[in-house]
Amino acid sequence: MSRALAILLSAFVLAACGPDDVPASRLPRFEPLHLKPRVALVLGSGGPRGFAHIGVLKVLEEAGLKPDLVIGASVGALVGALYADGMNATQLQKLADQINVAEFFFELRVLRGLPASGGAVQEYVDEKVDGRTIEQLKIPFAAAATRLSDRTLALFNRGDTGLAVRASSASPGQFEAVKIGDDLFIDGDEASPVPVRAAKKMGADVVIAIDVSAYLEDTPAGVPEAWKVKDERRARQIKDESGQADVMLHPNIGYYAGHDENYRRRVIEAAERYTREQLPRIREILAKKGVKL
Secondary structure, eight states: OHHHHHHHHHHHHHHTOSGGGSOGGGSOBOOOOSSOOSEEEEEOOOGGGGGHHHHHHHHHHHHTOOOSEEEEETHHHHHHHHHHTTOOHHHHHHHHHHOOGGGGTOOHHHHTTOOBOSHHHHHHHHHHTTTOBGGGSSSOEEEEEEETTTTEEEEEOBSBHHHHHHHHTOOTTTBOOEEETTEEEEEGGGTOSSOHHHHHHTTOSEEEEEOOOOOGGGOOTTOOHHHHHHHHHHHHHHHHHHTTOSEEEOOOOOSOOOOSHHHHHHHHHHHHHHHHHHHHHHHHHHHHTTOOO
């Protein structure tokens, strides 16, 4: 009973946490980088499939990769923000073992049929980065969101880290759009599931991108048509940008996603195995670009 009461009280607190509580000086925004990044790491969208990012990061980290810029869309923004703040892959995996994804969605408004506010996501990220703004993170970072009014990509590389990630991961139907300044923002997945082009526009010489989306050929018979439409849309968008990536990593972690501990461990391990197999190719490609692992 005490556990249930604690969760209920947390729901009241988190529901009250929102953009209006963030001072204007901390509102997420974009500013051109002062230094041109050499290597950018791009983490794609995918909801709970994003646990696979940890497996990829583990191998790249062991190989000696030190990105000068991290860009994330949706769950990629959440993982990317924590990574940019200094968490290594081992620490991220421990965090993955402890996280209760349901707490991101549990609000009284959900019981009334409304989407979650996303305040819990904002609170979680800001707590993990100890309140640091994006510009205070150890590695330059940008969260990719979709501006609702024109469905174009927006990048946030300054301001409140949690709010930027909240906007980047505001999946329509699950979370309400996030108001920042005069605009509303939704999930970065809608405009650019793996924002490779954004990394190039920010000046990156070398782009290593991680796509954790499902393989279309693995789509089971009988899945809802809406799922297939979304998967096909995402695949088209990723293909449109993938040619600008120097290294595109796409581990096959299966079609169905989950939230339980077994799922998390399985996809992390699968992504790790895949990346280890790809490491010789990665080294060869990067060596040609003058980047040694």
